[in-house]
Each structure stands twice: as structure tokens, then as C-alpha cells.
Amino acid sequence: MIYVSPLSAVIDAIRTVRPSHLVSLLDPETMIDTPEGVARELHLQLAVNDIAEPNDMLVTPGEGHISELIGFVRSWDQRSPMLLHCWAGISRSTAAAFIALCTLNEDHPEDELARLVRARGSHAHPNRLMVRIADDLLGRNGRMREAVEALGPGRAAWEGELFSLPTHPERTVP
Structure with a gap:
């Protein structure tokens, strides 16, 4: 299973779902250390702001x-859950979840x-820039972008x- 949460729910989620892998998507100033219950080498820390257009600041x-992120997901053995979180659990983490599912x-x-x-x-509102980049890297020819826009x-x-x-x-049967 893949779990998605806001930062405020991470500690409780680690206790209840017992993930082996953790992905933190936070701005550099609020990036967290690896919480107890997760091995440091299984904690991917992506220090990015929640923006959809480049910004010098x-x-x-x-x-x-x-x-x-894609490499981390591909290396996951899927025997235990993966937990993805950002500050609010709305944009960066839901984009990461969608990217993980597509991967x-x-x-x-x-x-x-x-x-x-x-x-x-x-409440999911996946970060469009993250999805656009993943669409290109995964060779999805714009289908990931279109799916999120829809x-x-x-x-x-x-x-x-x-x-x-x-x-x-x-899969949904047509």
C-alpha cells in the first residue's frame, strides 16, 4: 500500500501503518530528520517548495x-507500505503518489x-509541475498531465x- 499524509500526521501514521519507506516533500527550511521507526536509508528527503512555475527565491x-523519486519507488520491494507526505498532504505528496502509481x-x-x-x-490537488516532469521521464506522452488536468x-x-x-x-472495465 501507498499512504499519503500531511506532516502533522506522519508520526501517528508511522505508528499505525508501519511503513518501511518514507518520502518527505518539504521546503528546505522545514525538512524533517528521519523519524523513529524508519531506516535512514529508506527515507527520501526531497527539499522542494510547492510551486508549479520556476521561482528564483x-x-x-x-x-x-x-x-x-521514480528511482526510490522502483527500488521499493513493496513488502511493507510506503508513506508519502508534504506539509499539507494536498499537492506535492499527492503528485508523488500519482507518480508512484504510474511508475x-x-x-x-x-x-x-x-x-x-x-x-x-x-482534497488531492497534485502539483502540476511534478506531474509534467514525471510524464516526460516516464514517457507517458502527456497522458499524466491530461489526467491530472481533467x-x-x-x-x-x-x-x-x-x-x-x-x-x-x-483496472476499470470500459
Whole structure:
């Protein structure tokens, strides 16, 4: 399973879902150390701001960050859950969850995976820049971008809540 949470729920989520792998997507000033219960080498820390356009004053998610995320997901043995979080659990972490699902399910339609993220987290509003970069790196020819754009905005929220996604979801029969 893949779990998505805001920073405020990380410690409780580690206690309850017992993830082997953790991905933190926070700006450099608020990046956390590896929490107890997670091995340091299984904690990917991506210090990026939640922005969709380059900004000289902030750390823009880039190809290197998304490539690291994809490599981390590919190296995960999937025997224990992976927990993804950002500050609010709405944008960077839901983009990372969508990217993880697309990485693990190469032949699964992107629109189904995006709708699954939204169905499990109604507040999900995946970071468009992260998705655009992943779309290019995974060779999805714009389908990831289109799938996220088709979702529209998520439910308005200051902070999301913990939700889970199956690692290999069933395909929807047309």
C-alpha cells in the first residue's frame, strides 16, 4: 500500500501503518530528520517548495528530484507500505503518489490512476509541475498531465488527511 499524509500526521501514521519507506516533500527550511521507526536509508528527503512555475527565491521541483523519486519507488520491494507526505498532504505528496502509481503500473491508464488518487483523497490537488516532469521521464506522452488536468481542483482544505492507495489497482472495465 501507498499512504499519503500531511506532516502533522506522519508520526501517528508511522505508528499505525508501519511503513518501511518514507518520502518527505518539504521546503528546505522545514525538512524533517528521519523519524523513529524508519531506516535512514529508506527515507527520501526531497527539499522542494510547492510551486508549479520556476521561482528564483524558492526551490522548484526539477528533473533531478522527480528522477530520484521514480528511482526510490522502483527500488521499493513493496513488502511493507510506503508513506508519502508534504506539509499539507494536498499537492506535492499527492503528485508523488500519482507518480508512484504510474511508475509501478506502466500499462495502467493514467486517467484511472489519477481518479483513484482523487477518490481516496478528495482534497488531492497534485502539483502540476511534478506531474509534467514525471510524464516526460516516464514517457507517458502527456497522458499524466491530461489526467491530472481533467480532475480539476480537489475539495477545498487547509490540510489533507491520511489516505491509502493500492499499489497495483484493478483496472476499470470500459
